[in-house]
Amino acid sequence: MxxxxxxxxxxxxxxxxxxxxxxxxxxxxxxxxxxxxxxxxxxxxxxxxxxxxxxxxxxxxxxxxxxxxxxxxxxxxxxxxxxxxxxxxxxxxxxxxxxxxxxxxxxxxxxxxxxxxxxxxxxxxxxxxxxxxxxxxxxxxxxxxxxxxxxxxxxxxxxxxxxxxxxxxxxxxxxxxxxxxxxxxxxxxxxxxxxxxxETKSRIRVELERMALEAMEFYFEDKCAVITVTREMYEKTGCKDEDLEGITSISRSIEGVMVGVTLRERLEGGFKISVRTYPPIDASEICKRVGGGGHIRAAGCQLSAEFTAEQARAEILKAVKAVMEENLAGTVTDK
Ligand SMILES: [Mn+2]
CATH class of the missing domain: 3.90.1640.10 (inorganic pyrophosphatase (n-terminal core))
Known part of the structure; x- marks a missing residue:
C-alpha cells in the first residue's frame, strides 16, 4: 500500500x-x-x-x-x-x-x-x-x-x-x-x-493525595481547581509517577469546578500537566495553547525544566482563562 x-x-x-x-x-x-x-x-x-x-x-x-x-x-x-x-x-x-x-x-x-x-x-x-x-x-x-x-x-x-x-x-x-x-x-x-x-489505592498514594489536597488552589470564581504534585511530595511519600494514575479526576470532582488542572513535577525536571473539563470547556484547546493536545474533555501538555512551579501554573492558567472566556462567551475574573 x-x-x-x-x-x-x-x-x-x-x-x-x-x-x-x-x-x-x-x-x-x-x-x-x-x-x-x-x-x-x-x-x-x-x-x-x-x-x-x-x-x-x-x-x-x-x-x-x-x-x-x-x-x-x-x-x-x-x-x-x-x-x-x-x-x-x-x-x-x-x-x-x-x-x-x-x-x-x-x-x-x-x-x-x-x-x-x-x-x-x-x-x-x-x-x-x-x-x-x-x-x-x-x-x-x-x-x-x-x-x-x-x-x-x-x-x-x-x-x-x-x-x-x-x-x-x-x-x-x-x-x-x-x-x-x-x-x-x-x-x-x-x-x-x-x-x-x-477502587484500590496504595497507602503511599493516599498519603500523597492528602498532601496534594491540602495544597489545592482555586481560580476564576472557583470554576478552576489546581492540584500541584511536587517533587517534595514524591520524596516524602515514596510515590512514583506511575502511582498517580487517575489523580486528575480529583480536582474536577468538586462541585462547581469546570476545569480541573493537575501539575505533576517530573523527577527529571519540568511539569506534566493534565486538564479535565466539563462542557462547554474544551480541554484540548487549553492544552494546545501550551504545546499539548488530547480530547475535548481530557487533555495534557508538558513544560520543560526551565519553568518553576509558579511559572508553569501561570502558563496553564493563562490558557485556561482564555479558553474559558471563549467557551463561556464572557470575561472571567481572576479570583
Ligand atoms: Mn486512549
Missing part, C-alpha cells in the same frame, strides 16, 4: 496492512495507561492468532496493576528481520518518550482515537468517536475475522474501562457499552478488573 505522511486510512485498509506484514513492533505511549497497554497487548494477541510475530515496546515501566498484560501475548518479534512498527493510542511522536529518537520516523501504522493526532505515521487509522483505542482494536479483530478469546477480551475491556472511567465519562457511547457487553460474554471477571483499576 502506498502511504504518505499524514495519510489517514480506513478500518479495512488498516486490516489489509496488518494482513500483509508478518513481523511487528508495537509501541505504546509514555506513562502508559490501561488503554495504550490494552491496545498494544491486544493487538499483539490478535496478530499472534493470525500466525504473525509481535513484541510490545513501552517507553516507561508500567504500573504494577497492569503487570498481567505481559503474560497474555507471546513477545516474539524477530529483530534480525525487518520489523513493521505500529503505534497504538499515540497521538504525537513526542509521546513515544524515550523511544522517539529511534522510532518516530519509522512508524508505518498508527492506530489511534485522539482527535488531536498529528499524522506523524506513514498511515494512520483514526476513530475519534471511539472512547478508547481498544474499541479500534476490537473493530480490527472483527474486520479481520479473528476470534476474540477470554485473554484478548480482558486486555480490551481493561482499556475501555480505564479510558471511560468505568463507562462513566462523556466519551462513553452506546457502541462502547455494546463492545463491553460482548467482551463480558466471553467470561471475564469485570468486577475484579474494575476493583483493581478503580
Amino acid at each position: 502506498e502511504t504518505t505522511k499524514g495519510n489517514f486510512i480506513t478500518l479495512s485498509e488498516a486490516a489489509e496492512f496488518l494482513k500483509a506484514k508478518d513481523n511487528f513492533v508495537i509501541l505504546t505511549h509514555q506513562n502508559p495507561d490501561g488503554d495504550t497497554l490494552g491496545s498494544g497487548f491486544g493487538l499483539a494477541m490478535l496478530l499472534d492468532k493470525m500466525g504473525k510475530k509481535a513484541t510490545v515496546i513501552c517507553p516507561d515501566e508500567f504500573p504494577e496493576k497492569y503487570s498481567y498484560f505481559t503474560s497474555l501475548a507471546p513477545q516474539n518479534a524477530d529483530f534480525n528481520q525487518k520489523t513493521t512498527v505500529v503505534a497504538v493510542d499515540v497521538a504525537d511522536s513526542k509521546l513515544l518518550g524515550k523511544l522517539e529518537a529511534e522510532y518516530a520516523s519509522r512508524v508505518e501504522l498508527c492506530i489511534d482515537h485522539h482527535v488531536s493526532n498529528i499524522g506523524y505515521a506513514a498511515a494512520t487509522y483514526l476513530d475519534s468517536d471511539a472512547a478508547a483505542n481498544c474499541e479500534c482494536i476490537y473493530d480490527l479483530a472483527k474486520a479481520l475475522s479473528v476470534e476474540i478469546d477470554k485473554n484478548l477480551a480482558l486486555a480490551l475491556y481493561t482499556g475501555i474501562s480505564t479510558d471511560t472511567g468505568c463507562f462513566r465519562f462523556s466519551n462513553t457511547t452506546a457502541k462502547t457499552h455494546r463492545i463491553g457487553a460482548d467482551l463480558i460474554e466471553l467470561g471475564i471477571d469485570t468486577a475484579e478488573i474494575n476493583r483493581i483499576m478503580f
